[in-house]
Amino acid sequence: MRFIVIRHAESQWNREGIIQGQLDSPVTHHGQRQIAALMVALKDTPFSQIFSSPSGRAMTTAQALATLNQCTVSSDARLHERHFGCLQGLPYHQAMRSHRELTSRIFAGEPTASAPEGESAHDVAQRMSAFFLSFPPSLRGTFGVVTHGHALQALIWQLQGGDWMDDTSRYDHPNCSYSVIEVGNGRLQLQNWGVATHLRALHPAPI
Structure with a gap:
């Protein structure tokens, strides 16, 4: 089995620097351009089926790919974004003012750091x-x-060895970039990660 694992297109809160977690905001116009570029990049990769996080921004991206491939989309909660607990819905700069140490640890990529009622990167990887x-x-x-x-960061961190001293944030994926994972004999093998060459020609729309 081969999986092309994609980060959703840019959302409004991505653009505004708001911590989304398992909250949601719609895909932007620039995000739609990212989806179009992704579809061109993957036009020769036939998908048997698309699986998606239940969030609206992920489903918007998934539905476009499903239309291209004339296949179905199945939602799975295990693909949801990392839950950031009390930080969800806060602009990043506000989270740094009100929860400086916690926010710094989480966004510096510490694998075990989590907000109250939230998840760590390790939790998400599992x-x-x-x-x-x-x-x-x-x-x-x-x-x-x-x-x-952040879900992709956690997964790639684990597939790269899951070192507790490693920084999960270094496995950052731009919106609509993707990684390639093969599954066989009960093992996940990372073939490539953070592929974003198809996005080079896009310039972010002015805010």
């Missing part, structure tokens, strides 16, 4: 891995997966 390992070994094909930036 549920993301469980999703990919839940398919029957006999299944063949290429599948699209649309998820989120």
